[in-house]
Amino acid sequence: QSMLTQPPSVSGTPGQRVTVSCSGGSSNIGRDIVSWYQQLPGTAPKLLISGDNQRPSGVPDRFSGSKSGTSASLAISGLQSEDDADYYCGTWDGSLNGWVFGGGTKLTVL
Amino acid sequence: QVQLQQSGPGLVKPSQTLSLTCAISGDSVSSNNAAWNWIRQSPSRGLEWLGRTYYRSKWYNGYAVSVKSRIIINPDTSKNQFSLQLNSVTPEDTAVYYCTRTSDGANDYWGQGTLVTVSS
Numbered sequence: 001q002s003m004l005t006q007p008p009s010v011s012g013t014p015g016q017r018v019t020v021s022c023s024g025g026s027s028n029i030g031r032d033i034v035s036w037y038q039q040l041p042g043t044a045p046k047l048l049i050s051g052d053n054q055r056p057s058g059v060p061d062r063f064s065g066s067k068s069g070t071s072a073s074l075a076i077s078g079l080q081s082e083d084d085a086d087y088y089c090g091t092w093d094g095s096l097n098g099w100v101f102g103g104g105t106k107l108t109v110l
Numbered sequence: 111q112v113q114l115q116q117s118g119p120g121l122v123k124p125s126q127t128l129s130l131t132c133a134i135s136g137d138s139v140s141s142n143n144a145a146w147n148w149i150r151q152s153p154s155r156g157l158e159w160l161g162r163t164y165y166r167s168k169w170y171n172g173y174a175v176s177v178k179s180r181i182i183i184n185p186d187t188s189k190n191q192f193s194l195q196l197n198s199v200t201p202e203d204t205a206v207y208y209c210t211r212t213s214d215g216a217n218d219y220w221g222q223g224t225l226v227t228v229s230s
Binding site: 032033035037043044045046047050051056088090092096097098099100101102103104 | 147149157158161172173174215217218222
């Protein structure tokens, strides 16, 4: 069972805006920065958002992150077919002294 | 550009030891600004952090409680790589194993992944 809670799936049509939520607690999201990862089928996860809301070089500005209290969100605007993938949130847990991840959200672009 | 290249067997027998290596290019395993992790992924457990090694004037390790009694992560400065040993494996250890670099609070580089199957 994952320490961070994400919806199993979300969907949208091209051009739409979708959000993926990530819920945690005071020992993880509430005390440390959140990162988001995109995983295409058969490949390793790729860093999408770091430091709650920072885009690494090369990540389109259609992707944005936010955090409030013990929850975080990933927003994808101007949805494109290539965004069809699994998305994971992750952060350090100070009680477990280790990384924790969400169970992943499958984004389907209809 | 940092690259992580994983190597190791894809099939391990129950009760034996799983061993994987992650070769680093574009950074140093001894970097004072990075940590080096092993993470695995399976349908039943999702993404699961196993442990890390990092250097801050001396070497430190940290392991997940779930595997702490049977895991060793070692740096190899002569080859600029780090390794994973997981002892006494069972079919529940079947997963895709990834090595990663953590920098500035995010896992910014990942290895290509190795599917390890535990079966006789």
